[in-house]
Amino acid sequence: MIETVSNALKVAVDFVLPVVCVHCETEGALLCAECLDDAPALPRNACVKCGERTREFLRLCGDCVALPPPLDRLVSRHRYGGAVRSAVHALKYRGITAIAPLMAREMSRNVFFRRAKIDCVVPVPVHDDRLRERGYNQAALLAREIADGLGLRYVEDGLIKVRATESQVELSRQERTMSLRNAFEAKYGFRDAHVLLVDDVCTTGSTLMNCAATLKRAGARRVSAVVFAKEMLVDEGEEQRL
Numbered sequence: 001m002i003e004t005v006s007n008a009l010k011v012a013v014d015f016v017l018p019v020v021c022v023h024c025e026t027e028g029a030l031l032c033a034e035c036l037d038d039a040p041a042l043p044r045n046a047c048v049k050c051g052e053r054t055r056e057f058l059r060l061c062g063d064c065v066a067l068p069p070p071l072d073r074l075v076s077r078h079r080y081g082g083a084v085r086s087a088v089h090a091l092k093y094r095g096i097t098a099i100a101p102l103m104a105r106e107m108s109r110n111v112f113f114r115r116a117k118i119d120c121v122v123p124v125p126v127h128d129d130r131l132r133e134r135g136y137n138q139a140a141l142l143a144r145e146i147a148d149g150l151g152l153r154y155v156e157d158g159l160i161k162v163r164a165t166e167s168q169v170e171l172s173r174q175e176r177t178m179s180l181r182n183a184f185e186a187k188y189g190f191r192d193a194h195v196l197l198v199d200d201v202c203t204t205g206s207t208l209m210n211c212a213a214t215l216k217r218a219g220a221r222r223v224s225a226v227v228f229a230k231e232m233l234v235d236e237g238e239e240q241r242l
Contacts, residue, residue, distance in 0.1 A: 022090040023083035030099040035083035042079045051230040070212040076230035077106045084229045091138045103228045104145030119193040121147040122158035143198035180210040186218035197225035
C-alpha cells in the first residue's frame with residue numbers, strides 16, 4: 001500500500017513538473033540532443049575487449065593480447081564525461097529512473113547488435129544491501145529495456161552478488177579486482193550461450209570482467225557487455241605516446 005501511494009505521488013510530481021535535461025536543465029527531454037552531441041567522443045582506436053585505447057588500427061590492446069580477458073566484447077555508446085556523466089548520476093544517485101529507456105535506446109544503437117547472435121541479456125547485479133538502500137538496480141532497468149527493444153530473453157537474476165563490497169570509486173584497478181573476487185555467482189547454467197551483460201558505466205572493467213568470468217564458469221560460450229559510458233583510463237597526453 002505504501003509503495004502504491006509512493007508511486008502515485010511520483011507520477012503526480014512528474015506530471016506537474018516540466019521535463020528538463022539532467023545536464024543543461026533546458027525543458028523538453030531528460031537528456032537533450034544538444035548535450036549528447038557535445039558529449040566527449042570515444043576514441044577511434046579502442047580495444048574491442050576492454051575499451052581502452054590501442055595503437056591506431058589495432059583491435060586489441062597489449063594487455064588483452066598478453067592475457068585474454070573473460071569478456072569477449074565491450075560495446076560502449078559514449079565516453080564518460082559531461083552530459084553522459086550527468087545522465088549516469090541521474091539514474092544511479094538521483095533516482096531519475098525515467099531516463100533509463102532513453103539511455104537503453106542509445107546503448108542499443110550499435111551495428112554489433114545486428115550481427116551478434118545473443119541468447120540472453122543479464123544485468124550486472126548489486127548486493128541486497130545496496131538494493132534495499134537504493135530501491136532498484138540501475139543496470140537491471142537498462143537491461144530490461146535493451147532486451148525488450150532487441151527482442152531478446154531477459155534473465156534478471158542470472159547473476160547475483162553474494163558478497164557486499166566497498167565502494168569502487170577510489171580503488172585502483174588491482175584493488176577493484178581483488179575486492180570483487182568471488183563476489184558474484186551464476187544462478188543458472190548458461191551452457192553454450194552468448195550472454196549480453198549490461199551496466200551503466202565501465203571504469204576499469206573489473207566488475208564486468210568478474211561477472212564474465214562467473215558466466216564462463218557457468219557454461220557461457222561467449223560473454224559480451226554493453227554500457228552507456230566508458231571512462232578512459234589513459235588521458236589525452238598519454239594517448240599520443242601509445
